[in-house]
Amino acid sequence: MQGIQTWRVVRADKGAVLVVPEAGLVAGLDDEPTRVPLGRDGLAPSDEGRVVPTVGDLVELAGDAIGRVLTRRSVLVRDSAGRTSQTQVLAANVDVVLVVEHLDPEPDLGRIERLLTLAWSSGATPVVVLxxxxxxxxxxVLAVDVAAVALGVDVHTVxxxxxxxxDAVRALLAxxxxxxxxxxxxxxxxxxANALAGSEVAATGERRHDGRGRHTTTHRELIRLPGGALLIDTPGVRSVGLVADDDALGQAFADIAELAxxxxxxxxxxxxxxxxxxxxxLDSGELPERRYASWRKLEREARYQAIRADRGAAAAERARWKQIAQLQRQVARGR
Ligand SMILES: Nc1nc2c(ncn2[C@@H]2O[C@H](COP(=O)(O)OP(=O)(O)O)[C@@H](O)[C@H]2O)c(=O)[nH]1
Ligand SMILES: [Mg+2]
Ligand SMILES: [Zn+2]
Known part of the structure; x- marks a missing residue:
């Protein structure tokens, strides 16, 4: 019996996803993506219930629809704005999160800590690139300061x-x-990204001389680099909001977790x-004030986010019941 083929979502739009065969992607075949429409609700079945398919997802097809979204080994989620918002999965099956920060201006340690917390909560392995x-x-010298707040994380300078x-960064992107x-x-x-790819795969801050503004070639959101690494590049991923859990905070702030x-x-x-x-x-100076404050801030944020997510779930539940009640009235009227 032939096994079911696995496809990778290389782009997610409203109402449809683009997929390529996973085997071809790994082998470097430049398969033309196949467009797979989604149902009216934009969802597809998975072993964990119906989900919004996202870039990076591995899927099986059933006819010309998604038959199943495979269980995600990691998810990068964004805490979307809004009081009763729910989180949004920006990318699935990510292995490595590169936390990119400049050395000039001086690296922002608090921002690195925030992004590391986010990376840990995704289930992927964080790596810092300065x-x-x-x-x-x-x-x-700056890299040493950064390494001190990036416990258990490789720090590369480029x-x-x-x-x-x-080359060191390329080596970890097998x-x-x-x-x-x-x-x-x-x-x-x-x-x-362009340096790793050896060609222009992403628009940079350098403006074009012909005055036509930035060119954008990132329409395929999952991009295969020549070495075979797969870069997920979408605007949302670059500026994700924090969705942290206690485990991720414990990993990003392993020193504080240990003290506790x-x-x-x-x-x-x-x-x-x-x-x-x-x-x-703190009193002895062993734990820097700055780091303690950073941890407190992220911890509060994570707690607030969790409360809002609960409230969002409750609001969705109310909306669902309202809809059911409305349908029941319609049915009653129609009788
Ligand atoms: N000197 C120097 N400039 C860099 C380096 N990397 C990026 N830049 C410049 O920094 C600016 C922002 O880079 P860009 O890649 O667009 O940043 P992004 O917003 O994170 O994608 C551009 O003007 C780049 O040319 C580097 O390693 N050295
Ligand atoms: Mg950019
Ligand atoms: Zn205590």
Whole structure:
């Protein structure tokens, strides 16, 4: 019996996705994408219920529709705006999240901590890439500061014009590895993508001389690089909002998690309790104030986000019942 073929979503639009055979993608065959329409609700079945298929998803087809979205090994989610909002899955099956930050201006440690927390919560492996090494006298010193807040994470320093450190980044993006880049505008993500690809796959901050503004070639959101790594590049992914959970915070702030094990109370909030090991480390200077404040901020955000997600779920439930009641009235009237 022939196995069911697996397809990869290389682009997700409203109402349809573009897919290519997963085997062809890994082998480097440049298959023309197939357009697969979605149902009216924009959803497709999966073992976890009906989901919105997204770029990076692995799917099986049934006729000319999606038969099943395979269980995602990781998801990059955005906390969408709005009071009763729910989260949105921006990319699925990501292996590596490159947290891209410039060395000039000086790297923003708090932003790196935030993006690392986000990366950890996705289920992918975070890696920090510090760009523009050619613009600072001593990139290694800055890299040490960054490494101190990126516990358990590889930190790479690169310069695109000087072709410095790029081979090390290429080495971690082996064939078949799916990756995304997150980081502020101007960090050098597109420049790095183009350098890794050896051709222009992403529009950079450099404007065209003919005055026609930026060209955009990122219409295929999952792009295969010559080495076989798969870059997911969508505007949403580059500027994701935080959706963190306790596990991710514990990973991004492993030093604080470790200290917390020694607090007198198991449910210590590390604010004013007696016998708090976190406060003690703050007082002794072992734990920098800046890092503690950064952790508190992300922890509060994560809690707030969780509350809003609950509220969003409750609102969706109310809307559903309202709709059911309306249908029942219609049926009653029609009788
Ligand atoms: N000197 C230097 N400039 C860089 C480097 N990487 C990117 N840039 C410049 O930084 C600006 C922003 O880069 P871009 O890739 O568009 O950033 P993005 O917004 O993160 O995609 C552009 O003018 C790039 O030429 C680098 O390694 N060294
Ligand atoms: Mg860019
Ligand atoms: Zn404590």
């Amino acid at each position: 760009t523009k090494a050619d613009l600072v006298p001593d990139p290694a 310069s695109v014009p000087d072709d410095l450190g790029l 064939a078949g590895v799916t990756f995304v880049m997150v980081g502020p505008s101007g960090a050098g993500k597109s420049t790095l 094990l020694s607090c007198r109370f198991a449910d210590c909030s590390h604010t004013a309790e007696p016998g708090c090991a976190v406060r003690a480390a």
